[in-house]
Amino acid sequence: MFAYVEPAKGRTDMPSPLPARTVATPALSRRALLRGAAAAGTAGLLTACAGRSDAVFDSEAVPWKRYAGTTLNFISENTAPTAAIAADVKPFTELTGIRVNIVTLELSALAQKVALDFASGNGEYDVVYADPYLVLAPYAPAFADLRQFQEDSELPDLSGGFGDFIPAQLDAAGRFQDSGKVLALPYDCPTMVWQYRADLFAKYRERMADDLGFDPMPSDDSTWEQYYGIARWFNENTDDVRYGTGHQAKQHDSLMCDFSNLLWSFGGDYFADGMRVGRLGAIDPGKCLLRAEEAVAGAEFYDRLLRVADPGSLTWDWDGLGAAFRAGRIAMCPNWHEYAASNEAALPGKVGYARLPKGPARSAAMYGGTGIAVSNVVPARRQQAAWLFLNWATAPKAQLSNLASKVGGGTPTRTSVYEVPRVVAAEHRPSQMPNMLSARAVREAWQDKNIGLRPKIPMWGECDTAIYTQVSRMLAGDASPAAAMKAAASRIDQITARGWVG
Known part of the structure; x- marks a missing residue:
């Protein structure tokens, strides 16, 4: 029941958490990786899903506990919300019985590792920090449509639904081409x-x-x-x-x-x-x-x-x-x-x-925000276990906790969090959530006319x-x-x- 954080290359300590942004280093050649996917949907990309065993599953347990004993791998850029989650992932393990290994990398290295994982079909990473430009757009067929999990009565419901996320962020960080599909949940939102x-x-x-x-x-x-x-x-x-x-x-x-x-x-x-x-x-x-x-x-x-x-x-x-x-x-x-x-x-x-x-x-x-996504390369039960992590990590309660974290913490991507009285109060000094001092400015920036x-x-x-x-x-x-x-x-x-x- 732990979170392992791999430092960025060349570092022996974990860097200070910073807002997520794109580093324009091209990922693995898409010619070899996506030729099959372009010709036949996901068939050429999602090979056998044979790299890892499926999640532990107990049909008799309550929904949050059905995958107890499973270990998930989450690959992320070194961002503020990931730093906060890595420091306090224990509540998720207590809720679900699922362990989470967290690997943090510089973004271009992350894109390379994710591309290799998709190409091999090994499914090493269950949860992916899906940068919209280096990861989501190039490899969209490799991510699960999250609507299937939200609509599954056997899985815990997403608090507030997709509608609680700031609309521009849900589109920019969570969708690619198809306005119906949701491939990632907004996770951070540097602007x-x-x-x-x-x-x-x-x-x-x-x-x-x-x-x-x-x-x-x-x-x-x-x-x-x-x-x-x-x-x-x-x-x-x-x-x-x-x-x-x-x-x-x-x-x-x-x-x-x-x-x-x-x-x-x-x-x-x-x-x-x-x-x-x-x-x-x-x-x-x-x-x-x-x-x-x-x-x-x-x-x-x-x-x-x-x-x-x-x-x-x-x-x-x-x-x-x-x-x-x-x-x-x-x-x-x-x-x-x-x-x-x-x-x-x-x-x-x-x-x-x-x-x-x-x-x-x-x-x-x-706007430089990113979502977190479920890999379509991993087996079905493992995808469902990964959905539990996405659900928990982007929930209003987790975003509120991250906002107040002493080791990181991001700015909420959900409308409801901005309506919490102590969050509203934190927009003015003295503030226990100093990122909220910029809240009025970013709310203006997120309007369609300004973003x-x-x-x-x-x-x-x-x-x-x-x-x-x-x-x-x-x-x-x-x-x-x-x-x-x-x-x-x-x-x-x-x-x-x-x-x-x-």
Whole structure:
């Protein structure tokens, strides 16, 4: 009755839990893995399910206890909710009699291991952290439709049903192409918000307003042009911080995330019907739209913004940016909302959170959430036992416990948890659940008009690399914004034209 947590490669200790996000490293070649699945449904992918024995089963036991004696394997990225569950999985074992081994890896390594497991048919992992872009979209046939378990009267009901999950998250993290099937339950939900030194904004508010001609305090009316002006003002008028803004602009997936906020806010997108491609996904998304004038305008502004940002931005991913902000080096930044807990530990009472500014088209905030899924490669009873874990791990009670965890804890993906009185109270200081200090900002960001969803396509890992490679060239001065967008679009068109099998 234990949880084994395998550290990320190269580490002898378990890394600090952080919000889940995509690392754009292509997984195992899909040519060999999915040729059969593409031709004949799941037949070529789900071989014999012969790698592991089926779950222990007692038909006379109560539903939660019928699989007592079974051991499940859960593979996850090192995320906040997984850290919390790993530290306190005992209640699940006491409830079910099921042991859970938890393996945590860096995301690209996780995608490789899951792909190999599916290709071999061994079914080593019963529960999978199904990143929508590197795992769910490429290998959708290998995941069970969770509706079968929810509709089975012999299995415990999912508290609140699928309808209790935030709708955009259920689509983005839980579905692929088919709006009916549910392949994963929303498990974490990191979303980018405007994080700022509220103490410094209060200190200089009147001076900034006089100099800039607008109220600098972040609000739903704030624009990216105003954000740029505020950044320059801090650069030129105070020594409280070294720079007004910082960004996660390393040549890395983080750069794609940071840039995408501006792309969408200027009316650009990666493909036509971007909201559908982001929410439900597509195998053939069509031609890339980065050549469009809206996309170029977004790139031009991003290039201009980074020229007044902390130069360290070009070396930072989300972790580096978060550390710089907590160290007092910058006055504000766009970053994942789940850094609120570490911000509060380093700068207690000094940080504020708001929805990202508006561009000419809208405000757009990158959503980086992921679901957990049941492998279709494992035997039937083992799938049912895995469903019990999904049911328990995403239940309101577990999400409430995770939110208050001292070792990790994520932000809830269920509407009902946000209505719990002590959760509502935690949105204000003093807060025992510091991630809730960013709750108002992320609720705004999750609205359909504001949410930013990267394309959920099987070949996204390669497209992601094309984007951050060309945007990095632009920031280095090696390509104009228009040239960078054209080059990225051309490469993406090559990738998508090849198709998802390869």
